[in-house]
Amino acid sequence: MTTAQLRARYRRIVTFFGVLTAGFIYWELILPKLGLGSLSNRTRAERNRRAAARFRTLAIGMGGLLIKSGQFLSARLDVLPAEITSELSGLQDEVPPAPYDQIKALAEAEFGRPLSEVFASFEAEPLAAASLGQAHRAVLKADDAAETGFADVVVKVQRPSIDKIVETDLAALRRVGQWLTRYKPVSSRVDVPALVEEFATTSLEEIDYLGEARNAEHFREAFAEDELILVPEVAWERTTKRVLTLEDVSAIRIGDYDAITAAGIDRGKVAEKLVASYLQQIFDDGVFHADPHPGNLFVTPLPEPGEFQLTFIDFGMVGRVPEGLRDALREALIAVATQDAPRLVAAFSSLDVLLPTADTKLLELAAAQVFDRFGGMSMGDLREISHEEMMSFGLQFRELMVSMPFQLPENLLMLGRSLAILSGMCTGLDPSFNLWATLAPYTAKLVGDEGGGFSWQTITSEGGKILQTLVALPARADRVLTTVERGELAVRTPILDLRIRRLDRTMNKMTYAVVFAALLLAGALLWTPAPVLAQVLMWGSILPLLAVLLGGRRHPPA
Structure with missing residues (x-):
């Protein structure tokens, strides 16, 4: 590819995202300030879907990293709307x-020599073609096959x-990233x-095939004792x-579900083995296959x-899980399996998944209700949940859904x-x-309870938590009783508190808007009979207008 072609490619990518960013500013920043926020809200989902569809078309047409970036973004459920991630998920x-x-x-x-001297045969038709490379079937020469123990490669x-x-x-994506740091709704x-x-x-890392070969070798060694996991060997x-x-x-x-069934294999057992293999990769090995799409x-x-x-x-994409991160993930897994909402929220905090503004009490309440309603359900049961029920749950925790107090840190992406x-x-x-x-x-197994056995580490860790709770219990009970005796007991309702604060802000904005409209209208009516007074009223209307425009900024919770 020539330098001119590379420059044209750079300009096309930057221009696409520039237009996208300009549209975002117009719809999400300018229109709401002009009192047209309802129009922006009504059209947001469809606009997002169309933007994602345009990017999808661009990515397929240009290849390179754009397809990879689309797949990358499709996993950002924490920062991107569902209509965007859904549109990109099939990329x-x-x-x-x-x-x-x-x-x-x-x-x-x-190789420094003709392919005919390297392989006994090499198929010209590719087995698969991707954005960064393509795969061809070949057969090793007899000497190489004898040394490696296999011929088909x-x-x-x-x-x-x-x-x-x-x-x-x-370079183009870095430029776009710098643009987006200037806009607070994104940054x-x-x-x-x-x-x-x-x-x-x-x-x-994906375009370093020596690194991919080392990754493959690592996985082969990690699952060497598991006869039900197969990893290809590298012909170094x-x-x-x-x-x-x-x-x-x-x-x-x-x-290929039909072919698996035709082979007499229980697909449920395949799913179980798949999950078990990832549990080993994440919690035991600390390295996992990060691109498990059906083709791999x-x-x-x-x-x-x-x-x-x-x-x-x-094995071009692998993720690494350091020991500290593994400990926090173990806590989250145990919390999910035992349906312990406070423990899950605490694990999220230690994983840096929660934003500083997150209301942990509201999150605990939401998690507890999720466990109560959906805990223990199979995938099929979850798919049968009615749309009305999901909408009801969403409305109950609407403030939580809107604020979205989550962000996956890079090491969890x-x-x-x-x-x-x-x-x-x-x-x-x-x-x-x-x-x-x-x-x-x-x-x-993680909590040392498999087969009735406990490790010393488990006893000290889990026992320490129980001991802390027991030691603190008398003092907590005494504080509660004292509060009751004084008649100072108060009940917090996080959802109601949030809705009241939001209603209060809305009423303030409506009040300022009414004052602005009244002053502006009075000024217009008095323009001919009393022009001086009319100008004073019109200039005075600027103050409530500013209050309306600036009132959209988020206020810290009371």
Whole structure:
């Protein structure tokens, strides 16, 4: 790709997001200040959907990092509206393949000799083509096959000039990120430059095939003792920074439900094994496969009827979970499995998932009601919940939904995306799949309660929490009784408090708006008989107008 083409690509990306940003400012900032906020609210969902659809079209047409960025954004349920994430969620990294002569030339340049001297055969038709590279089936020469123990391989070759395209796309996205930091509605919700840099780190790792080979080797070692997990072996002698050669482990795609059933395999067990493998990756290994879409997972039938292996491929995107983060995630998992709302909110706080403005008491109330109503349900049961019931729940916690006091920090972004994909995959495999039942034995293991055994670490950790509660209990009871005796007992209702504060702000704005309209109208009526008084009234109307315009700013809770 020439320098002129790269510049044109940069301009096209920046222009697209520039127009999108201008539209956002007009609809979300200017119109509400002019008293047309209701128009903005009514059209928001459809405008967001159309904007996401336009980006989707742009991404498919241009390829490069735009498809990856769309997939990346589709996981940001914490900062993007549902209509945007829904529109982007189906964005598949499938693009027309690069011409074979270009792929062949790049591979031969990497190996330093003709492909006919490297492989016994190499298929010109790609097995799959993505935005950063494409895969071809090949067969190793006899000597290489004898050394590696396998002959059939899949060779992944980068697209020509992809490193320059990635650099250009990242430069454009960084520019857009800097723009968005100037607008408080965006910057108050998410650190856009940090988000772009996280995406940049992941993208640069994906075009380093030596790093991907090391990731594959790590996963192969991690699951070496598990006969039901298969990870392809790397042909290191035929791998470079831009060409990756792996053992061909192709089998039934995990999304081909009919083929899995036809092979006599219980799809529910596949879902259980998938969840169990991720629990091991996250909590035991601290490294997880961060791109578990259906094209990267296979179900390999075994000779025994009904038995299978779960096969992972494509290790370009992996996430890492440091020990401190693992501890907080364990707390969250235990809280979910035991349906302990306060413990879950505390775990969210330690994970930095909650914004400083979050009302933890309201969150605990919402979590408790979610557990009471939906806890223990299978995926199929959850899908059967009526729209009216979900709307009722949403209205009950409307203030919570509007404020959205959540933000996934960068170290949880890939994990959140992976878990969202897994949830949909498990539902597809088995609509009656019950995540609660799958989590129960693993949670018991985490708290040292599996088989009735306790570790010393568990005793000191869990026992310490119980002891703290017991020690504090008499003092708390005494304070409550004293408060009751004094007649000072008060009951907090978080939802009602929030609604009262919001109603109070609305009434204040309405009062100022009425005063503004009255002064303006009086000035217009008196313009001819009393022009001096009319000018005073009209100039005076500016003060209540400013109060209306500035009244849209968020006030801290009382």
